[in-house]
Amino acid sequence: MAGSSEKLPSDGRGVVIKDNWPGYDLNLFTYPQHYSGDLEYVLIPHGIIVDRIERLAKDIMKDIGYCDLMVLCVLKGGYKFCADLVEHLKNISRNSDQFVSMKVDFIRLKSYRNDQSMGEMQIIGGEDLSTLAGKNVLIVEDVVGTGRTMRALLSSIRTYRPNMIKVASLLVKRTPRSDSFRPNSHLRDQ
Known part of the structure; x- marks a missing residue:
């Protein structure tokens, strides 16, 4: 992406x-034929995503x-990103002299009903979150938009007194409604 990317200032x-x-011009890539006519260009090639996820794991x-x-x-969007990130984390652990135990749980966040904000966030699924007490928690999300939902999730999880909380996100949207929340690790701004 020479000439098109820059480091985040923060x-x-x-x-x-x-x-x-x-x-990037579509002729540089292969893509499923059923997308023909719907795509104009490739914004982020798959290889860059794979490389960045590996770097995020490191x-x-x-x-x-x-x-x-x-x-x-x-869930739902974070599933593939999470699976790839956890696989890279496991590879790093396997190739080091220290084993890192990882347990994965899945949650859904609901802050909207239809297209209207409910004013509060619900955490759906997951084990009893009280089991997070004293644990090192990594939240994996596909896209951080305004940041309000993630801040609400962090606030809720902090009540269970984990040892540490980190957030990894594949994308961070640039939006005028952002509250400037930034995950600890992320791929890029959208």
Whole structure:
């Protein structure tokens, strides 16, 4: 992405795609034929996503140290990202002299009914969250939009007194409604 990306000014952990970035020509890639006519360009090639997820895993292990981890995957969108990230985390653990135990649980967040905000967030699924007490928690989310839902989730999880909470996100949207929440690790701004 030479010439189209820059480091995030705040923490250097992500790739910023500028608003005027035209994307990559479709002729450079293969894609499912049923998308023909619907796609104009490729914004982020799969290889870049794979490489960034691997780097995120390395950054996470560096940040948290080699300690046991409880991964909370925010469904539905976070599933594939979470699976790939956990696989990279496991590979790092396997190839080190210290084993990191990881347990994965799945939650859904509901803050909207139809298209209207309910004013509060519900956590659906997951084990009894009181089991997070004293644990190192990694929340994995696909997209952070305004940040309000993630802040509400963090506030709720803090009541269970985990040892540490980190957030990894594949994408962070640039939106005027943002409350400037940034995950600890993320791929890029959208």
